[in-house]
Amino acid sequence: MATPRSDIPLSPLRTIAVVGLGTMGTGIAEVLTRNGRRVTGIDISEAAATRAVTTLRAATARAVRRGRLTGREREAALARFRTSTELGAAADADLVIEVAPESYEIKQQIFRALDGIVRPDAILATGTNALSVTRLAADSARPERVLGLHFFNPAPAMKLVEVVSSVLTAPAAVAAVTRLALDLGKEPVAVGDRPGFVADGLLFGYLNQAAAMYESGYASREDIDAAMRLGCGLPMGPLALLDLIGVDTARTVLEAMYAASHDRLHAPAPVLKQLSEAGLTGRKSGRGFYTYEAPGSPAAVRDTLTPEGTAAQAPAHPVRPVGVAGSGTMACGIAEVFARAGHEVVLAARTEEKAAAAKARIGASLARSADRGRTTAEAAGRALDRIRPTGSYDDLADVGLALEAIAEDLDAKRQLFTTLDKVCGPGAVLATTTSSLPVIVCARATSRPQNVIGMHFFNPAPAMKLVEVVRTVLTSDEAHRTVRELCAAIGKHPVDCGDRAGFIVNALLFPYLNNAVKMVQEHYASPDDIDAAMRLGGGYPMGPFELLDVVGLDVSLAIERALHHEFRDPGLAPAPLLEHLVAAGCLGRKTGRGFREYAKR
Incomplete structure (x- = not known):
């Protein structure tokens, strides 16, 4: 094994070759040229090289229009970029960044060829996010000069760059590319060599779980994506993101992760293989988990899996007034949501004092909303007037919907549902806001399990749009429809899921x-x-x-x-x-x- 050396003099990395002019390679070239580097873009395809020039011209023109570049700076950046179809054009490069397809054979062929082309002091970087940097380095004549430089897509916008060291990499090479990343305005993170590194190592496991959840039929693609966007504040849902990344690319990354970890959670979900082998690789092919207007288009269109819109129907059960059992943060938030939407609310706690204190907290929350201009003082006052606090669950006798929002203790919830069953009228729907406990246990504590359902609000309830609507095997269609329509009526986005740990x-x-x-x-x-x-x-x-x-x-x-x-x-x-x-x-x-x-x- 070669011994890494840290005493090799390094160039200032002013001249850089980018091998592979797909989306990522072109984006990296743009970042480099706009930051004063001379860049040679290399691709075996003349068409790819031409597209890269066109893309760079368009991107820099947009930057001028938006005031991020002057016309003179744009012309200077374009003058620093040239293209070639020959690897020999990398001969004078201080740094070569390879962003070829995720294939050991292709990348090894490139690195072996570069050994006979580049200067002895040049650094060779791979843009892989799935393959072993160490394996690529070991095949090189200068393994101490090989490292990973993982940009994120789109490279001009994304701040993160993972700088990946193998056991062979010289610290001075790492220091040089880290300085370069900082010069480019990026945030470099130093990581070791394992499939996926940090970000993709975490991201692709999550994406794989989402694909498996969809494949199992547990939830629709639309509900899975909406749940993660609205429940976690993510910019895209996982299945839409898989389509953007490329289903085939995700499968390759996961195969590499599984080979290293032997963790079943990294074993690619079978649906990824099925879609890949059918050529349904996502946006780039025009179809993946979703269907798109055309290959490469970001616009999804309706297909046979798109849920049909349903005509508005009256809820199966009247839901006015609404009862909320509990006095904590979630109970107060839910009561505020219903009151602001025009519902009379009975807020029932274990004591009159707890109920009064809960209403006072709701009043303070409404006042803050008014101060911030999110509602008027008059509307806040009317909403607060709709809330009637009580220290007795007996006062829930006339509600159309009773929501339990007490602590996550199964025995306490079971006992409360037994009480609600005795107190509430025969047509009332009984809902639990649990985030982790089995809804069916609450349902079996009543004589009306067909009317019991989960309504998992997210904290803070007034701000978060998502509600997971959790059906048990005993929940009736009427109760389910009632809750879904009620969620929509109070400005929430309902997603359907079954009664199992974690929901979506x-x-x-x-x-x-x-x-x-x-x-x-x-x-x-x-x-x-x-x-x-x-x-x-x-x-x-x-x-x-x-x-x-x-x-x-x-x-x-x-x-x-x-x-x-x-x-x-x-x-x-x-x-x-x-x-x-x-x-x-x-x-x-x-x-x-x-x-x-x-x-x-």
């Missing part, structure tokens, strides 16, 4: 969070680097460790244990590091320490 959002979110903890546990990356990678590379509003500390490590552990118990998959077992932190009382922001420390309030 938590079943996809928490394995991703658990895998992030495993990365830290294995000393692969730090919480700060992982959070930066997912915010900058995945478009997530919060990194996984920020989110874990906000949710609470104890709450997260309970959900991960429920998922593991439900599905019995070893890959879903909670990371020991998470269990240790919870055992130590480090629960996140609420205790002042979780994965990070917080100032005491």
Whole structure:
């Protein structure tokens, strides 16, 4: 094995060759030319080289129109870019960035050819996100000069660059490309060589779980995508994102991840193979999980799987007034939502004092909304007047819908549903807002399981649009239709799912969070680097460790244990590091320490 050397003099990386002028290669070339580098774009296809020039001209023209470049700067950038169909054009490059298709054979052929072309001091970088950098380096005559430089698509817009070292890479080479990434205005994150690295290593496991969920028939593609956009604030749903990335590309990445991890959660869902082999690779082919106007078009069109719109129907049961059982944050938020939508609300707590305090908190929330211009003071006052607090569940006798929003304790919920069954009228729908417990257990505590359903609101309920509507095997069509129409009427987006652990959002979110903890546990990356990678590379509003500390490590552990118990998959077992932190009382922001420390309030 070659010994990495750190004493090799490095060039300032002013002249760079980009091998492969597809979308990513062209985007990288744009970033480099706009930041003063001389760039040679190389592709075996004359057409690809021509498209790259056209794309660069169009992108820089847009930048001028938007005031991000001057006309003179644009002309200088274009003058710094040339194209070739021959690898020999890389002879004078300080750095070569390879972004050819994800194939060992193709990439190895390129690297072997470059060995006989580039200067001894040139750095060779691969843009792979799935293949082993070490394996590519080992085949090179200068393995200490080979590393990974993983940009994210679209390269001009995305800030993250993963700088990937193999065991052979010279630290000076890493330092040089890290300096380059900073010069380009990017955020470099140093990572070791494993399939997917940080961002894709977490992202593709999540995407695979979403594909498997869809394939199982548990939820529709539209509901899965809407749930993750609205429930987690993601820019795209997972199935739409798979279509954008390319179903075949995702399959390749997952195959590489599974070969390294042997984790069943990384084994590509069979639907990915079926779509790939049928040529239904996503946007680029015009059809994947969705159907598009044309190959390459971002516009999805209706197809045979698109849900049919239903004519408006009167709810199966009258739902006025609405009863909310509970006095905590979620109960208050749900009561506020219904009151603002014009419903009379009976807010029932265990005592009159708790109920009155809950109404006062709702009043403060409504006042803040008025102060911020989201409603008027008059409308806030009318909404508050619609809420009647009570310390007795007997006052729910006349409600059309009773929602349970108490603590996540199954025995307490079962007892409350027994009470609601006795108190509420025979036509009332009984709903639980649980996020992790089996709805059927609540239903079996009543004499009317056909009228029991899950309505999982997200916190904060007044702001979050999503409601997961959870049917048990006993829930009637009438109760289901009533709840869906009611959600739409109060301005929420309902998604359908069955009664199993995690429903849609938590079943996809928490394995991703658990895998992030495993990365830290294995000393692969730090919480700060992982959070930066997912915010900058995945478009997530919060990194996984920020989110874990906000949710609470104890709450997260309970959900991960429920998922593991439900599905019995070893890959879903909670990371020991998470269990240790919870055992130590480090629960996140609420205790002042979780994965990070917080100032005491």
